[in-house]
Amino acid sequence: MKKITSIALCIALSVSCYCQPNKVKGQLSTTDTADISILNIYPDSFPTVSVIFKANTRKGEPLWKLKKEQLIINENREKCEVISLKQISKIKPIYLGIVIDHSGSMAGNSLIDFDINGNPILDSSIQTPLDDAKVAIKQFVSTFNAKKDFVSIIGFSSTVDKVLQLSNSIEDINNMVDSMHEDAATALYDAMIAGLEEIKNAGDIKVLIALTDGFDNASSATWKNVIDKANANEIPIYIVGLGEVNTDTLRRIAEQTKGQFYYTKSSSSLSDVYAAISKQVQAFYEMVYSSKNISITDSLRQVELSFDIDSLYTIEDKDEYKLPQEVVAVLAAKEKQKAYLLYGGIGTATIVAIGLLLFFYVSKRRDKKEPIIKKLFPNPTNGIINLAYESDEGIFQILDLNGMPAKSFNIDGKQTQFDLSDLPDGIYFATIISNEMQSKSVKFIIHH
Secondary structure: OEEEEEEEEOOOOEOOOOOOOOOOOOOOOOOEEEEEEEEEEEOOOOOEEEEEEEEEEOOOOEOOOOOHHHEEEEEOOEEEEEEEEEOHHHOOOEEEEEEEEOOHHHHOOOEEEEOOOOOEEEOOOOOOHHHHHHHHHHHHHHOOOOOOOEEEEEEEOOOEEEEEEEEOOHHHHHHHHHOOOOOOOOOHHHHHHHHHHHHOOOOOEEEEEEEEOOOOOOOOOOHHHHHHHHHHOOOOEEEEEEOOOOHHHHHHHHHHOOOEEEEEOOHHHHHHHHHHHHHHHOOEEEEEEEOOOOOHHHOEEEEEEEEEEEOEEOOOOOEEEEOOHHHHHHHHHHHHHHHHHHHOOOOHHHHHHHHHHHHHHHHHOOOOOOOEEEEEEOOOEOOEEEEEEEOOOEEEEEEOOOOOEEEEEEEOOOOOEEEOOOOOOEEEEEEEEEOOEEOOOEEEEEOO
């Protein structure tokens, strides 16, 4: 039997998932539960809405082959049409901020002594945790597409002392990783802040991946500062905890930024951990749907995504997204136009109907005076027009290119000047409706 997995999406980062490291098999079992993490929702092209999300099982296995036909999208409980679905990780740039702990504890058991300045003397013949981390991170970077993806490297000990800005040069990235040596204390939170700063202005897919093997004991920033900055810039944080770390705090940072927390006791498993993260980060989809709701009163929308997949247990979560101010302004204009059509204006269909009726009335009621626009000037106009016309009392109406009323005036047969300066630049048509008859329309241009 198929089960429906139903998850709500939001404009901010949504539905967190974190887990212990797992080798990704790419197969689904009958005990799997699906999870969705949201990178963002973009309603800027409203009424089409773009939703960027990541789908994976609770075991950490990405759902690679979702199909458009499997998705059901509801906005405010109303089903909407899914227009498209694509795995954007394959075509859109991914921007990675990689934070690396090279504090003294990353030497592991290789410390044999300290020099007169208190610096550790290392046994170069022993593979240190930092050595393992370097191998894992360079392998991790190699799994991305250097033609489209970019990486920033942040190294830290007592301070943030290694910074490589976003680059797609594998050579530069590897050289920066190799330049790190075990030294001093742990300023994890400061390094995460620096990493977020490096990628915050990048494209749609931004992810921070941080490795640490100890408790923060040197930062001026706090873990709360990290969460706030990540959420303000909509960046999920993936954290790798190695050995003696504050798992509760690291897990909280990952959870509250909609990333994932991984923990391992042994640096030899770091390659597996970073391989799992690579698959997670590259399992993003973009779904585009068409909203049916253009009401300004519903600027805050609840969106629910459901998909029908075999062997997945049902989970639910609901959240909301908010329309941008620009979209709200457009909806407000449409609402105003709608109200005008209902209470004072005439819609396109009504104009057509009136035109047909007037045709019959004209043939039957020649005794009534037909309105005539004799001259409209200046044309183009900056907003003030003068009108020479023949008509009794009636309505002087301005229509846009779509035949929709843009403005109207009650006329008494004497008024000759009209102010249209509040209308945007464009092409318009002027017409007069009087005595149940309509004049021929006159085309004119507004150019401020």
